[in-house]
Amino acid sequence: MNARAVPAGFSSPPPPERPRRTHRPDWLVAYMFMAPAAAIFAALITYPLIDGIATAFTDRAIAQPGKAVGFANFAGLFADPVFLHSAWNSLLLTAGTVALKLVLGLASALVLSQAIPMRGLVRALAFLPWAVPGMIASLAWKWIFDEQSGVLQYLVLSLGLVDRPVYFLSDPAIALFSVAAAMVWQGLPFFTMMFLAALASIPADLHEAAAIDGAGGIRRFLSVTLPQMRGVIAVTVMLSTIWTFNSFEMVFVLTGGGPANRTHILPTLAYQYAIGESHLGLGSAVIVSVIPVFVVLIFLLTRRMLRQDLD
Amino acid sequence: MVERTRTIVVRRIVTAVGILCILAWSLAPVYWVVVTSLKTSQEIYSIPPTLLPRAPTLDNYRDALFGSQFARFVLNSFVVALGVTAVSAVIGALTAYPISRMSFPGRATSARLIVAAYLLPPSLLFIPLFIVLQRLGLIDTRIGLVLAYLTFTVPFCTWMLIGYFRTIPKELDEAALMDGASRLQTLTRVVLPIATPGIAVVALFAFTHAWNEFLYALVYVYSNTSKTFTAGLSGLVMGDTFIWGELMASSVIAIAPILIIYIAAQKYIVEGLAAGSVKG
Numbered sequence: 001m002n003a004r005a006v007p008a009g010f011s012s013p014p015p016p017e018r019p020r021r022t023h024r025p026d027w028l029v030a031y032m033f034m035a036p037a038a039a040i041f042a043a044l045i046t047y048p049l050i051d052g053i054a055t056a057f058t059d060r061a062i063a064q065p066g067k068a069v070g071f072a073n074f075a076g077l078f079a080d081p082v083f084l085h086s087a088w089n090s091l092l093l094t095a096g097t098v099a100l101k102l103v104l105g106l107a108s109a110l111v112l113s114q115a116i117p118m119r120g121l122v123r124a125l126a127f128l129p130w131a132v133p134g135m136i137a138s139l140a141w142k143w144i145f146d147e148q149s150g151v152l153q154y155l156v157l158s159l160g161l162v163d164r165p166v167y168f169l170s171d172p173a174i175a176l177f178s179v180a181a182a183m184v185w186q187g188l189p190f191f192t193m194m195f196l197a198a199l200a201s202i203p204a205d206l207h208e209a210a211a212i213d214g215a216g217g218i219r220r221f222l223s224v225t226l227p228q229m230r231g232v233i234a235v236t237v238m239l240s241t242i243w244t245f246n247s248f249e250m251v252f253v254l255t256g257g258g259p260a261n262r263t264h265i266l267p268t269l270a271y272q273y274a275i276g277e278s279h280l281g282l283g284s285a286v287i288v289s290v291i292p293v294f295v296v297l298i299f300l301l302t303r304r305m306l307r308q309d310l311d
Numbered sequence: 312m313v314e315r316t317r318t319i320v321v322r323r324i325v326t327a328v329g330i331l332c333i334l335a336w337s338l339a340p341v342y343w344v345v346v347t348s349l350k351t352s353q354e355i356y357s358i359p360p361t362l363l364p365r366a367p368t369l370d371n372y373r374d375a376l377f378g379s380q381f382a383r384f385v386l387n388s389f390v391v392a393l394g395v396t397a398v399s400a401v402i403g404a405l406t407a408y409p410i411s412r413m414s415f416p417g418r419a420t421s422a423r424l425i426v427a428a429y430l431l432p433p434s435l436l437f438i439p440l441f442i443v444l445q446r447l448g449l450i451d452t453r454i455g456l457v458l459a460y461l462t463f464t465v466p467f468c469t470w471m472l473i474g475y476f477r478t479i480p481k482e483l484d485e486a487a488l489m490d491g492a493s494r495l496q497t498l499t500r501v502v503l504p505i506a507t508p509g510i511a512v513v514a515l516f517a518f519t520h521a522w523n524e525f526l527y528a529l530v531y532v533y534s535n536t537s538k539t540f541t542a543g544l545s546g547l548v549m550g551d552t553f554i555w556g557e558l559m560a561s562s563v564i565a566i567a568p569i570l571i572i573y574i575a576a577q578k579y580i581v582e583g584l585a586a587g588s589v590k591g
Contacts, residue, residue: 027416029494030409034421037406037465044440044462045428052439111329114322124574126333128341131573133523135541136562139548140340143347143555149356151343158359185340217318239430246432249525249541253548267434267526274438275530284438294435302426 053291056284066281073285083286086257086264090290093176093265094245097183098237104184105191105236110221112192113199123196130189138253141182145169145254172262175255179263183250187243191236198232199225231304238301242294266290344566348372348559355556371560380535381561384543387532388565391453391539392521395460399517400510402461403468408498410469411476412484422473428466433526436462441530453537459527464517471516475509476502512579515572522569540565 024032031038056073060066077083112123129137144152145168156162168178202225210220226233248267251257257264257272264272266286274283347355348371349364375381409415410422440459441450449455479502487497503510528542538546540561547558 026413026494030413030415030418033405033409033494033498036402037425037469040402040461040465041424041428044443044458045431045436048436048439048443051442052436055439055442107329108333111326111333114326116326116330122330122334126337128570129337131519131569132341132566133525133541133569135523135525135544136344136566137340139544139558139562140344142548143553143559144340144343146553146555149358149360149555151360154358154360185336189337217322242430242432246434248434249545252525252529253545270434270438271526271530275441280438280442287435287438291435294432298427298430301430302423305426306422 052284053288055281056288058281059279060281060284062275062278062280069281073282074289076282077285077289082261082264083269085262086266086269087289089176089263090245090265090267093180093183094241097180097187097244098240100180100184101187101191101240102233102237104188105195108188108192109195109199113196127189127193129186130193132186134186134247134249135253137182137186138249141178141185141250142169142254145178169255170259172259175263179250179254182254183244183247186250187240190240194232194236195229198229202228235301235304238297238304242297242301245290245293344559344562347555348563350556352554352556371556372564374554374557375560375564379557380538381540381543381564383535384538384540385565387453387537388522388539388541391456391460392518394453394457395464395521396514396518398457399461399464399468400514402465403472403513404498404503404506404510406465406469407472407476408494408502411473412481412502413494425466425469425473429463429470431462433463433524437526437530440527444531451532451534451537453532456527456531456537456539457521459531460521460524464520467520468513468517471513472506472509475506475513479505508579512576515576519569519572 057068057070058066059069059072108126112119112126116122132140144150147153147165147167147170150168152168153165156166167174169175206224206228207220210224215223245265246267248271251263251265251268252271255263257268261269266289270283270286272283273279273286346362346364349367349369350361351364351366351368351370354361354365406421406425410418410425440462444450444455444459447455449458483501483505484497487501488494492500523541524539525541525545528539529545532538532542544558544561544565547554547561
């Protein structure tokens with residue numbers, strides 16, 4: 001430290017040995033810095049994941065450790081119409097809402113990227129649903145869909161769209177659509193934000209060049225905008241697929257999986273088996289049955305998100 | 312030229328209609344929550360529903376704040392979210408520093424594991440984490456809930472901070488190291504002061520996540536002393552009668568802090584989102 005006080009080139013005696021501290025090697029410092037995160041990773045993520053997979057092969061309950069039962073839980077699940085139906089619901093809801101969010105997100109991003117008055121405010125308001133806690137969004141929609149006093153019931157009846165009350169949440173054929181609407185409401189702003197950022201990063205001269213070549217608006221969108229956004233679209237869709245598949249509170253609050261277990265998705269079914277009915281083993285099996293899908297998705301997404309990021 | 316002006320007019324009309332649709336769609340449910348919270352219970356259930364409260368009242372807010380446990384739940388949410396934010400910002404910065412600025416064996420793997428952990432959905436973890444917390448005797452405690460939230464916020468904060476730290480020239484670190492500073496001093500005296508906006512955004516995200524989270528709260532805390540507001544509200548919904556006025560007033564109270572943060576930091580949040588999920 002003292003060496004710093006001596007201006008360079010000032011001292012006539014041979015410069016004192018630089019009192020550099022003997023630094024620990026870089027790798028050791030790096031590992032010390034990362035130790036707390038590594039502890040969390042090992043104790044609260046990796047260990048539970050392995051333990052959860054192991055639990056799926058037991059009949060463990062909340063109050064008793066249980067014993068190994070081999071593949072009995074899985075065999076039971078694949079013969080269980082409620083499980084199969086929930087898996088189907090999960091698939092439909094995820095595919096449907098992600099597709100809808102993709103199309104609507106592109107459209108809203110295109111609209112919001114135009115030169116409009118008070119653009120900052122308009123964008124902030126358009127993103128509002130994203131900032132609303134999922135629990136509150138679910139409650140808001142539960143109230144809107146309320147079958148006796150809800151505002152939507154009044155609207156569809158008084159506008160003459162239907163001639164008798166619609167059971168938005170208690171008719172299993174309709175309930176999934178209601179849930180989907182609420183999920184799109186909540187998830188759309190994320191798509192819009194991602195696409196707005198991507199739109200803003202497309203070099204303007206690409207559009208100009210295409211315009212000079214005589215390409216019209218639609219043509220430019222298809223052959224300039226979309227190809228330029230491909231990476232962002234892929235990441236957004238994959239992220240949203242993971243989140244949507246696992247979104248719990250919308251279904252839990254809006255339908256609770258009912259009536260007659262017809263509107264469950266896999267996470268709510270796992271909750272019902274593991275916590276509601278105390279069968280931790282069976283609940284884990286529900287989750288474990290979808291882990292392969294997520295391993296693939298997370299692997300692809302991780303690679304994509306890191307591609308430009310690691311030298 | 313005529314063609315061109317017509318295109319412009321059409322474009323403007325489409326844009327205007329589009330914006331009206333977007334705003335109506337995103338604002339209507341929020342509007343309905345707020346309006347309902349200001350109505351008397353008689354008016355809430357009246358047909359046709361009123362677009363504006365005829366006799367605006369704060370009774371629902373009074374009931375929510377003083378007639379129930381809700382204020383306590385909000386306090387619990389606040390304590391948990393603050394704890395999560397502090398711990399994950401510190402651990403996140405410590406982890407992001409070596410990954411973004413040092414070279415050591417295992418660096419690329421660490422980065423990969425962090426992103427994978429960030430992407431891991433809570434529904435995959437909630438059952439086994441329940442068993443772990445049960446073993447530690449931390450079920451139904453706020454500390455247990457903080458630990459559960461760290462599984463998401465630590466990887467998330469680390470990942471975001473890696474991005475921010477990379478924008479700071481490495482030469483600054485090298486200069487500090489030459490002057491005899493340790494790596495820890497370099498992090499706290501050189502990198503962190505420059506990365507303050509980044510840290511703030513990351514902290515906001517961590518806070519918001521802990522504040523909004525529902526699944527872990529539902530499963531891991533159930534008594535009034537540790538329940539957060541999301542779990543508290545679900546308790547009210549699961550009953551057979553819904554007191555919509557009070558529920559909507561509670562909702563407004565619970566949204567308020569997030570909205571204030573969100574509006575104040577909107578610009579950074581949008582930038583941060585883009586930076587966090589797609590690097591480029």
